[in-house]
């Protein structure tokens with residue numbers, strides 16, 4: 298079910314404003330197949346839409362809270378997303394063949410298509426949220442990752458340079474012999 302729906306009949310060239318709540322239940326279902334989760338509070342989608350011939354220009358703002366997992370320590374991270382939405386919706390029959398995937402970019406005029414008498418913003422809002430969320434969210438810039446408990450740490454000498462690598466032993470021996478021959 299679509300939630301962010303603009304009725305074409307409500308639009309004219311001067312445009313109209315909409316104000317939607319981005320409910321946590323909407324976020325939860327929109328983000329169900331992703332690494333993000335719904336935040337604790339509802340977000341907001343404000344939109345100004347105007348009609349230009351058969352096209353509908355939508356300019357808006359998305360504010361939402363989403364949950365993610367810290368890429369280093371796996372702690373829960375709450376992300377505040379705040380981004381602009383600019384999109385031009387054209388009638389479905391003008392869609393170029395083979396472009397049924399929605400392709401969305403941040404800070405660009407995005408293109409999508411509407412069919413019937415409604416412009417549905419849900420897929421675009423979802424794509425923008427996914428684009429805006431960092432690939433590797435961190436709980437803090439200085440996150441040091443998961444602390445390895447003492448008894449699970451490898452012994453010092455594995456990484457220390459006190460002893461030569463056992464794999465180098467044959468080479469060292471060869472070097473020794475070569476040096477001997479030179480004398």
Ligand SMILES: [Zn+2]
Nearest residue numbers: 367370436440
């Ligand atoms: Zn962390």
